[in-house]
Amino acid sequence: MYRYDTFDESFVQARVEQFRDQTRRYLAGELSEDAFKPLRLQNGLYIQRHAPMLRIAIPYGVLSANQLRALAQITETYDEGYGHFSTRQNLQLNGPKLERVPDILADLARVEMHAIQTSGNCIRNTTTDQFAGVAADEIADPRPYAELIRQWSSLHPEFAFLPRKFKIAISAAGEDRAAVQVHDIGLELVHDAAGAIAFDVYVGGGLGRTPVIGSRIRQALPAAQLLNYLEAILRVYNRHGRRDNLYKARIKILVRALGADEFARQADDEFTAMLDDAERGTPSGPGLVDDINLHAMQAHFADPPRQPFSADEVAAMEARLATEGAADPAFRRWLARSRHAHKSAGYTAVSISLKNGRLPPGDCTAEQMRLVADASEWAGFGEIRVTHHQNLVLPDVRFDQLRELYLRLKSVGLATPNIGLLTDIIACPGGDFCQLANARSIPIAMAVQEMFEDLDELFSIGELELNISGCMNSCGHHHIGHIGILGVDKKGDSFYQISIGGLQGRNASIGKIIGPSFSEDDVPDAIERLIRFYLQVRTGPDERFVSTVNRLGIEPFKEAVYEHVD
Numbered sequence: 218m219y220r221y222d223t224f225d226e227s228f229v230q231a232r233v234e235q236f237r238d239q240t241r242r243y244l245a246g247e248l249s250e251d252a253f254k255p256l257r258l259q260n261g262l263y264i265q266r267h268a269p270m271l272r273i274a275i276p277y278g279v280l281s282a283n284q285l286r287a288l289a290q291i292t293e294t295y296d297e298g299y300g301h302f303s304t305r306q307n308l309q310l311n312g313p314k315l316e317r318v319p320d321i322l323a324d325l326a327r328v329e330m331h332a333i334q335t336s337g338n339c340i341r342n343t344t345t346d347q348f349a350g351v352a353a354d355e356i357a358d359p360r361p362y363a364e365l366i367r368q369w370s371s372l373h374p375e376f377a378f379l380p381r382k383f384k385i386a387i388s389a390a391g392e393d394r395a396a397v398q399v400h401d402i403g404l405e406l407v408h409d410a411a412g413a414i415a416f417d418v419y420v421g422g423g424l425g426r427t428p429v430i431g432s433r434i435r436q437a438l439p440a441a442q443l444l445n446y447l448e449a450i451l452r453v454y455n456r457h458g459r460r461d462n463l464y465k466a467r468i469k470i471l472v473r474a475l476g477a478d479e480f481a482r483q484a485d486d487e488f489t490a491m492l493d494d495a496e497r498g499t500p501s502g503p504g505l506v507d508d509i510n511l512h513a514m515q516a517h518f519a520d521p522p523r524q525p526f527s528a529d530e531v532a533a534m535e536a537r538l539a540t541e542g543a544a545d546p547a548f549r550r551w552l553a554r555s556r557h558a559h560k561s562a563g564y565t566a567v568s569i570s571l572k573n574g575r576l577p578p579g580d581c582t583a584e585q586m587r588l589v590a591d592a593s594e595w596a597g598f599g600e601i602r603v604t605h606h607q608n609l610v611l612p613d614v615r616f617d618q619l620r621e622l623y624l625r626l627k628s629v630g631l632a633t634p635n636i637g638l639l640t641d642i643i644a645c646p647g648g649d650f651c652q653l654a655n656a657r658s659i660p661i662a663m664a665v666q667e668m669f670e671d672l673d674e675l676f677s678i679g680e681l682e683l684n685i686s687g688c689m690n691s692c693g694h695h696h697i698g699h700i701g702i703l704g705v706d707k708k709g710d711s712f713y714q715i716s717i718g719g720l721q722g723r724n725a726s727i728g729k730i731i732g733p734s735f736s737e738d739d740v741p742d743a744i745e746r747l748i749r750f751y752l753q754v755r756t757g758p759d760e761r762f763v764s765t766v767n768r769l770g771i772e773p774f775k776e777a778v779y780e781h782v783d
Contacts, residue, residue: 218279218600219364219517221329229326232333236260237319244316259339259377260322261332266652268312271321272335277345277363277387278306278603282590285601287328289586295321299582301646302571304694305384306344306603307335311650333371338379340370340451345387346394347604348566350518351612353558354391356406357414361514362443362506363387369444369503376451380458381466383451384423396605398422398431398725399697401468402450409437416443420450420480421472424691428727429469432477434484440511442488444503449487453480521598521613526563534563534616541620550634550672551623563616567596569609569626570633570641574666577659578644579607585629596622606643608636639681639748640666643694647687647704648711654687656704656711657737661685664741669748678748681762684719697721699763700747701728702740713740717747717774718766731775743778750777 221229236256243253257263261272273288280288288308292300295317301309313321325331334341343363350358366385370376376383388395389406397403403419415437422431438446457475459465472480491502526534542549557566569589572578581589593601593611596618602610614622626632635641642665645651647658662685669675684698695701701716712734719728735743748762754773755765766774 218281219276219360219514225329226326229329229331229333232260232331233319233322233326236322240316240319255337258337259333260318261335262315262318263336264652265311265650266648266654267650269315269318270650271310271313271318271332272303273300273308273310273325273330273332274335274342275307275330275603276367277343277349277360278347278605279360280601280603281328282593282599282601284328284330285586285590285593287324287330289583289590291321291324292586293583294324299576299580300586301577302579302581302603302607302609304605304607304643304645304692305335305342306347306605307342308603309646311646336382338381338383339377340366340373340379340383340385343367343370343385343387344395344400344605346390347568347602347610348394348557348612349389349602350520351559351561351564351566352390353560355560356389356408358515358518359387359389359404359406360518361511362404362406362440364514364517365444365506365510366447369447376455379451379455380460381463381468383454383468385447393722396694396697396721396725398723399424399428399694399721400431402447403431404443407437409439414440416440418446418450420484421469421477422725423467423469424694424696425467426464426689427467427469428691428696429473430725430727431469432472432480434477434481441505441507443506445491445505446484446488448502449484449491452487453483520561521600523561523564523613524615528562531563531616538616538619547632547634548620548623550676551632552619553676554634554636554638556619557610559613561613565614565616565619567611567614567619567622568604568636569611569631570636571608571631572635572641572666573630573633574640574663574670575630577646578642578662581609582629585631588625588629589631592622592625606641608641634672635675637680637682638675639669639678639683640675641682642666643682643684643698645685645687645692647685647693651687651692653690654704655689655706656687656713658685658687658693658702658704660737661702661704661713661740665744668741668745677758678752679758679761681748682719682721683744694721695719696727697725698728699761699766700744702744705734707734711737713737715740715743715747715778717771718763720763729771731771732779746778746780747774750774 263270386395386400387404399422405417409415418435419431494501597613644662648654685702686693686695687704697719716728
């Protein structure tokens with residue numbers, strides 16, 4: 218993983234001391250609320266419903282064991298002993314005291330972490346596949362490119378105050394696990410005609426009040442020109458994006474207004490001007506991602522010293538797992554849902570569910586963080602990944618370590634075998650914490666998890682993504698859930714719209730609302746009716762919920778849900 222150099226260390230430490238003085242002046246009445254707001258947002262600090270919320274950056278979702286231990290200590294020292302992993306692969310603290318935030322930032326700096334650009338109208342954390350660097354279906358490791366984007370975009374003087382927040386995602390595998398088509402910029406790593414690394418570029422995707430699937434405006438962009446082309450896109454957006462209307466300020470609105478072809482033409486013009494300037498010796502862009510810089514960056518993400526296993530050794534380990542699974546059905550289920558194909562024989566990437574029904578989705582206690590940090594060292598190489606589904610991943614686990622890993626995770630409630638199933642719910646903090654929320658998300662998620670806690674039933678239902686947002690900002694990605702739940706306000710009361718048919722990935726789609734909204738108490742029953750109808754009409758156990766919706770349309774589901782509703 219990337220390690221700070223001398224500049225990084227001094228830069229982050231300087232920002233800590235700068236914010237410490239800004240906070241002191243604000244608390245002393247020397248800075249107004251309006252003057253302090255952009256300063257705190259630049260350091261990841263929001264003012265929420267009951268307390269400040271600090272969003273800690275986890276670049277492209279990669280953590281070291283020591284960093285995760287530090288986060289555990291921070292949650293205990295400055296908050297309530299837990300953190301909330303978000304869909305942008307970051308960690309949020311929902312209850313720190315304002316006067317202690319500079320101390321939190323100082324503790325983060327000691328382990329090469331910060332909260333810079335996790336809020337505000339700037340380029341946010343670039344996200345990518347949680348299995349980057351180990352996935353069997355990967356073209357190339359996207360993390361070096363994500364780190365280059367992070368360095369290019371950090372405190373970029375031209376893009377520090379964009380019309381609105383800006384999000385970039387990279388996918389580099391056969392399956393898009395980064396949801397690139399619903400980002401402001403989505404990058405799909407591909408091979409060009411000569412077999413070199415290149416990028417297909419999507420622009421104008423996003424969820425929120427106006428959900429949009431992004432448009433592909435460039436195919437096979439040479440990797441060397443990546444930062445130049447990103448800069449060209451950002452310049453067009455910064456020049457023409459709306460600043461007079463908060464709800465029309467995202468790049469997706471600009472792309473829709475201009476049309477994707479016209480936006481692409483303007484970005485290409487800007488890009489060509491950069492190349493012309495470079496040829497004249499007056500560069501106006503960031504320049505090429507040359508082989509020397511790329512190789513230096515790739516060295517940070519070199520493969521760890523994995524043990525080579527012969528085919529016979531792998532077969533023996535698989536046979537032992539089969540025997541252990543036959544003797545322990547719970548372990549067998551965990552194996553079935555928690556492993557992902559690895560590029561190295563005898564290894565697997567293990568997903569750790571943070572959806573056990575006892576804590577809100579995405580929440581993780583300090584005790585759990587420490588155990589995962591320890592596990593990443595003895596069952597791996599001290600690295601942990603955060604997923605945009607609000608779970609964790611250990612990327613390098615040997616087959617012969619799986620049984621012991623399962624038992625250790627089980628001891629702290631982290632062995633729920635529901636990855637990709639109905640109770641693996643994405644949910645924002647909602648009205649329990651967020652001042653923007655119209656409704657609470659957590660109670661809905663917990664009620665659905667309780668209703669479908671029977672594992673036999675859960676496995677029978679099969680893969681199904683249920684996402685919940687407490688407001689139109691769609692932090693819970695409800696638009697692209699197979700089932701999406703959106704909290705809405707009706708004259709001071711909370712109600713919930715249900716949509717179906719959403720999908721992330723290469724064929725991303727926005728779900729459709731099935732009908733009138735439900736009260737909080739009625740939502741679990743409505744979800745149950747949806748599921749029961751799906752089980753009745755699917756063609757077989759291999760037909761996913763979203764496939765059944767696409768085959769039948771939403772009307773039969775709507776009739777099934779509202780049949781007994783007055």
